[in-house]
Amino acid sequence: MKIILCFVIIASVAKTNAEYKNYLGYKLYKAVPTSEDHVNLLLKIQNSGIGEFWTDYYRVGDDVRIMVSPKNEESFLSQLKESKLEAKSIFEDLQQIIDTQNPPANVRNVRSTESFHSMTWDRYYDLEAINTWLDELAAAYPKVVTTVVMGTSVENREIKGIKIDYHPEQTDKKIGFLEGTLHAREWISPATITWIVKEFLTSTDSDVRAFAENLEWHVFPVVNPDGYVYTFTDHRLWRKNRSQANFTTCATNVNDDMSNGVDLNRNFDFVWMTVGASNDPCSNTFAGPSAASEPETRAIQQYMTNLSNHGEIIYYLSFHSYTQLFIVPYSHITTNQVLTANNYANMYEIAIRSAEKVSQRYGTHYRVGISAEVLYPMSGSSFDWVKNHTDAKVSFLIELRDLGEFGFLLPASQIIPNNLEVMDGLIEMDKTTKKLGYYHSRSGSSTILQSVIVVLLGLFVSIVL
Ligand SMILES: [Zn+2]
Structure with missing residues (x-):
């Protein structure tokens, strides 16, 4: 029974991991294209699936963020080098950033008021x-x-x-x-x-x-x-x-x-x-x-x-x-x-x-x-x-x-x-x-109403006097 239970737990954990897209070892690169050739190269990289882009649209002078898997890294860097487009790695392991973005409920910041x-x-x-x-x-x-x-x-x-x-x-x-x-x-x-x-x-x-x-x-x-x-x-x-x-x-x-x-x-x-x-x-x-x-x-x-x-x-x-x-x-x-x-x-x-x-x-x-x-x-x-x-x-x-x-x-x-x-x-x-x-x-209209009342009261007082 214990063995079956254990198997069920392992199976369900494995299922969850398999379903959630994993970015283990993916790097996030930042690049700034400085010519139309660079822009065309980025389009080529996107279309070939070598990199996944955070930016929907790019042009000369714009910052671009590109996620690259460990498998594609070599090809990505060599294409960039060939076209003299510089790229800087911002994150070395994207999955780690994803994992730490949202603390689980049980480690909630208890001091938060x-x-x-x-x-x-x-x-x-x-x-x-x-x-x-x-x-x-x-x-x-x-x-x-x-x-x-x-x-x-x-x-x-x-x-x-x-x-x-x-x-x-x-x-x-x-x-x-x-x-x-x-x-x-x-x-x-x-x-x-x-x-x-x-x-x-x-x-x-x-x-x-x-x-x-x-x-x-x-x-x-x-x-x-x-x-x-x-x-x-x-x-x-x-x-x-x-x-x-x-x-x-x-x-x-x-x-x-x-x-x-x-x-x-x-x-x-x-x-x-x-x-x-x-x-x-x-x-x-x-x-x-x-x-x-x-x-x-x-x-x-x-x-x-x-x-x-x-x-x-x-x-x-x-x-x-x-x-x-x-x-x-x-x-x-x-x-x-x-x-x-x-x-x-x-x-x-x-x-x-x-x-x-x-x-x-x-x-x-x-x-x-x-x-x-x-x-x-x-x-x-x-x-x-x-x-x-x-x-x-x-x-x-x-x-x-x-x-x-x-x-x-x-x-x-x-x-x-x-x-x-x-x-x-x-x-x-x-x-x-x-x-x-x-x-x-x-509140503005009530102020106007108050002013009207004050004026009317003033008139009333002056008439009485
Ligand atoms: Zn949006």
Whole structure:
């Protein structure tokens, strides 16, 4: 019996190890192409499967991060040497970085005082834990928090979020939307959004209270639930959703799994497949077979269409990582076309002020601009679609920490510093948005009411006298 039990345990451990993609001995290289020849060489390396790239798009002068297996290292380095492209190894063993990124629950930092219901911010949480936490909030704040399911994913998981509404009686709705984890491997995204929710519900700071209470908030920490689950069970660096509808054999992937997903941030129905997107299912930026082909995309589009009929959308914030950017719409245009977006100049000013504020706490530098300037041109992204379709007053894609030192594998110890500085930036964003006249705070209207009462009282006193 003992032998059988032992066999079962060994078998199950072996199964887990076999399923989870292992990066043992993989190195992460950094390279900066300085010529078109270098760019072409990188494309060749990517297409041949010798390296897996963290960067979706590269050009002369841009930093590129490339993961290389022990098996391919020699060939990788000799090709680089031949073309005189220098590369520096940043991590000697990627699996070790993956293993240490997220401390297990039993070695949680007990000194951490930052917890709220079952959530802390000293580690990353899986989908089930995040969804359970949302339920806890709805139970604890029944007058303010309601859980919402916006739709289901390819694998039939709920896309779950919450509505936070301090003024359900209000008919003139101003709406804010927080979108997390459109890309599965960007774990800092839901860890940031859950913190913002905690602040909305608990902070006593008057600016945070105004930010939380002046708007009706719709918050979805994980809009790509299948991909997110997959990063915990199978492949830490998975980016796309888990659609298997476009399966084809990909030379770049030993498990031949690369084509089983669509890049949701290329799938939205706005200038779809025009630039910075791929029609190759083996690519990490595969835009899907048609615009809005994916149920996750359609759920967001439908939800935002409904919201725009229900009130005025002030904020749409899409949280990604990494590169430290505030990206302003639109992503398919060039620098001399920036005025294509309504109120571009104001959005830019709001983003600049937010970025300045972010940097004040720890000196973390965020850049600001349209995607073509600060990242690369792209099309079919959610925040661009929302800007175009609903005219959300402030629609940003925010690329969180870091600049590539750890990239997607940002250590859990950086969650709280990241969250604190981002919250500073968002409060500044809200102050600037209000200052520019995009909405008046409810406390502002009560001040007007108070002034009217004072004037009337003054009149009454003068008449009596
Ligand atoms: Zn992303």
